[in-house]
Amino acid sequence: MKRxxxxxxxxxxxxxxxxxxxxxADGRVVAEDAVQWLPPFEVGTIIALGLNYADHVKELSKxxxxxxxxxxxAFLKSAGSLIGHRAQTRRPxxxxxxxxxxxxxxxxxxxxxxxxxxxxxxxxxGYTVANDYAIRDYLENYYRPNLRVKNRDGCTVLxxxxxxxxxxxxxxxxxxxxxxxxxxxxxxxxxxxxxxxPALIEYLSSFMTxxxxxVILTGTPDGVVNVNVGDEVITEIDGIGRLVNTxxxxxxxxx
Amino acid sequence: MWNLDELPPRGTVYGTLLNYRxxxxxxxxxxxxxxxxxxxQAPILYIKPRNTLVGHGDPxxxxxxxxxxxxxxxxxxxxxxxxxxxxxxHAMDHVAGYTIMNDVxxxxxxxxxxxxxxxxxxxxxxxxxxxxxxxTVANPDALNISVAVDGVVLQTCTTADLIRSVGQLIADITxxxxxxxxxxxxxxxxxxxxxxxxxxxxxxTIDGIGQLDNILIAEETP
Numbered sequence: 001m002k003r004x005x006x007x008x009x010x011x012x013x014x015x016x017x018x019x020x021x022x023x024x025a026d027g028r029v030v031a032e033d034a035v036q037w038l039p040p041f042e043v044g045t046i047i048a049l050g051l052n053y054a055d056h057v058k059e060l061s062k063x064x065x066x067x068x069x070x071x072x073x074a075f076l077k078s079a080g081s082l083i084g085h086r087a088q089t090r091r092p093x094x095x096x097x098x099x100x101x102x103x104x105x106x107x108x109x110x111x112x113x114x115x116x117x118x119x120x121x122x123x124x125x126g127y128t129v130a131n132d133y134a135i136r137d138y139l140e141n142y143y144r145p146n147l148r149v150k151n152r153d154g155c156t157v158l159x160x161x162x163x164x165x166x167x168x169x170x171x172x173x174x175x176x177x178x179x180x181x182x183x184x185x186x187x188x189x190x191x192x193x194x195x196x197x198p199a200l201i202e203y204l205s206s207f208m209t210x211x212x213x214x215v216i217l218t219g220t221p222d223g224v225v226n227v228n229v230g231d232e233v234i235t236e237i238d239g240i241g242r243l244v245n246t247x248x249x250x251x252x253x254x255x
Numbered sequence: 256m257w258n259l260d261e262l263p264p265r266g267t268v269y270g271t272l273l274n275y276r277x278x279x280x281x282x283x284x285x286x287x288x289x290x291x292x293x294x295x296q297a298p299i300l301y302i303k304p305r306n307t308l309v310g311h312g313d314p315x316x317x318x319x320x321x322x323x324x325x326x327x328x329x330x331x332x333x334x335x336x337x338x339x340x341x342x343x344x345h346a347m348d349h350v351a352g353y354t355i356m357n358d359v360x361x362x363x364x365x366x367x368x369x370x371x372x373x374x375x376x377x378x379x380x381x382x383x384x385x386x387x388x389x390x391t392v393a394n395p396d397a398l399n400i401s402v403a404v405d406g407v408v409l410q411t412c413t414t415a416d417l418i419r420s421v422g423q424l425i426a427d428i429t430x431x432x433x434x435x436x437x438x439x440x441x442x443x444x445x446x447x448x449x450x451x452x453x454x455x456x457x458x459x460t461i462d463g464i465g466q467l468d469n470i471l472i473a474e475e476t477p
């Protein structure tokens with residue numbers, strides 16, 4: 001089952017797929033572009049992984065001060081940075097390097113505390129797609145990656161669907177890619193995760209209780225490139241979803 | 256409008272790094288060396304996730320592998336109105352009130368890329384006991400803070416020593432991200448946070464705000 005949360009007709013609705021667009025829980029069928037897509041579930045704590053694909057580590061290695069990794073590089077984002085499918089994200093005028101990151105997002109469905117690797121997958125409610133934008137111009141070497149790089153309004157794109165875990169037989173065999181204006185710029189496969197999903201749940205729940213609605217953004221593979229105002233950025237994971245975002249400039253925000 | 260009775264808060268709790276002159280002084284010339292390579296420019300924030308939030312009187316759970324924890328006393332600024340690109344002069348219009356936070360950490364030396372294990376464990380952010388309305392605090396940039404462990408005062412500091420005042424901090428943060436009603440912003444922790452162990456009681460007092468009291472227990476205590 002794939003579920004979305006959308007705003008339509010003055011209210012927020014759960015919606016699922018329909019041959020003519022979206023079927024709202026109240027029975028109405030509406031076109032995909034007639035609704036405002038929201039992040040597909042009530043989002044709790046957002047945990048993001050850095051450097052969790054071997055090829056991406058290689059891509060960034062020249063700027064890494066620390067190369068040895070004895071535990072996953074996890075950091076937090078806040079719900080204020082979230083937006084849904086088909087939305088606009090601001091690219092500040094004058095920055096040199098803003099890039100997307102296509103990531104498999106793992107949504108927690110049960111309270112998880114000190115969960116063993118063998119049991120971990122049972123705590124997953126489902127999956128969605130994340131585009132975890134970064135603006136590297138603002139990178140500083142304190143609490144990397146600092147929130148000014150990673151936690152800007154509209155810079156955590158999530159959706160379109162929450163896909164039930166039961167419908168994803170192997171979350172470690174999913175091809176993912178990013179298209180900028182229709183051209184593939186990033187490709188990878190979740191089989192190449194350095195810390196796989198059970199490892200991440202085991203690691204995180206060893207020191208913090210995970211709750212339903214918490215979400216783990218599992219990291220991005222090689223192939224992040226600069227994107228510009230006007231670009232349509234599609235982050236896509238086979239079987240999970242195709243998440244569309246458009247970059248706009250400061251003028252839209254009256255800056 | 257934010258519900259002043261709601262603790263722990265429903266929004267996001269942010270910590271601010273290196274906002275006391277004493278913490279930057281403690282780093283000294285290190286800020287120019289690897290891995291930092293430069294002094295901080297914009298506010299450096301981190302997030303205390305919801306699993307860390309507990310109230311006045313709740314226990315702080317001490318992990319087996321970290322017997323001594325830092326008691327990071329700080330003023331919590333509770334946002335009452337959406338704050339996006341506000342100026343320092345108008346920042347206070349967006350503040351609902353103030354509370355006390357204990358930003359608990361496992362001691363760690365590096366600010367480069369600290370593990371979440373140091374700051375994000377369950378119960379690592381006591382907050383309370385109440386939210387004091389903004390109008391009753393004459394000047395948030397001149398509040399005395401003291402930290403006592405088992406009744407002995409081990410640290411005193413004042414928000415007069417902040418690098419960015421409350422208003423300036425809100426202005427500089429909301430230039431790059433919006434703060435929402437119910438979010439809580441810590442103004443930062445001064446250098447020399449006292450440490451405490453299982454069985455001890457940490458008590459943070461901020462003049463005009465109140466007293467936040469928590470006892471430390473072993474993590475696995477039922």
